[in-house]
Amino acid sequence: MTDTRFDVLAIGNAIVDIIADTDDAFIASEGLTKGSMQLIDEARAQALYAHMGPAREISGGSAANTLAGLARLGHKTAFIGQVATDQLGEVFAHDIRAGGIHFDIPARDGAPSTARCYILVTPDAQRTMNTFLGASQYLPATVIDKSLIESAAILYLEGYLWDPEEPRAAMRTAIDVARAAGRKVALTLSDAFVISRHG
Template structure:
């Protein structure tokens, strides 16, 4: 059996980018600057109008973005998800293969239905308005888990969004327990502060089952710890979580390896688009750990790679920036 560096599981979404006018948003009653969850009919209505204007498509979803980032640095990755047997689903699968990522889609017939999509509508002022339809991607559960791969992977990475469904929750616990029994790293992305607010007890139960590395931003850390200050949150985390990373936007990150708290700044950049910054941070941090880096070095690498993402449009590094990131990673790992 092939052994993988990273096993990830999450919601599959095809990211669709297009440029629109403010008038288009107004005419279609789309709330500008927000992320709105929509049903299939609404998403298809908009996609039908914009089909000739689509500029870019890529396989996405938070954990998919992180897994692809890790793979693009050279780590061997496997990703579990769910897409439908439709145009978008087949595209998602082809895109994973193009990124050299193996998945459960390689050997499992795709179901009927609609693949999840995230439609990003960019207005002339560079603002991004997103409509998200989860589709069959929201049905990820135990049937999508490849436990043999998860057991053998050096790091398992779980997407917090899955905790909002009973199927997803069961899948997360199955993998966390397996990682705990095998003594491997089981990382979890907290995904969204509102998710942590409403599913805090579920997250704590999952951590108890075997999650030993948390990725979160400041707001998620505050919700999880119920602290009134970031300092208080860090104290709680150090006492209750084996290892963690808290991203702090333009101020960098705080990472705890179980013994030392590292404060890592972000390089000064011209910020254009923050979409995907957290996903890139986690993916590059995990790649660095797989290469034997300390948390200090991993955070330095992750902050740099995240700065490249926010200095461009889109959640995938452009070739020039990927080359810069690759060179930085090699230099940092060899120091």
């Protein structure tokens, strides 16, 4: 086994969290279930954003958040995920790189736009999340850099991203490369639906 450049390389959803303080009345007026997470389409994402109050934006996503924690602990990390050529794509790329995480996947042209999660926080600290997965679901196998995968001691895969076909193919390619290089492969199951749909 050769020396490694990265301790952990993760493949996951590239999502921008858009966080706003709100109250129970707003949650009810939007027909949301307080404290829940639901997937939404782009039209609903735009409508919700138009109605909610001032917000702050920060890169998110399960695997990316894991890397952010590892990077703060001094580990060398890298991320593979898909954003679009839009403002939120730039926000995601900026934030993850500013956190010391290697990220060089080209942004995707055209629709859909960069994934985002609208997180509405009520005074009792309950989070009501509304997630539009957007471009993150279109990570192609062609972006898998064999040398990058081989350079990481651990390949960490986000279970949420195992669901759509295109990124699942990219992950399978990465797994094959990692195993051939004698690297460890870790898969976070993320949610019960990953197990029920894929075993």
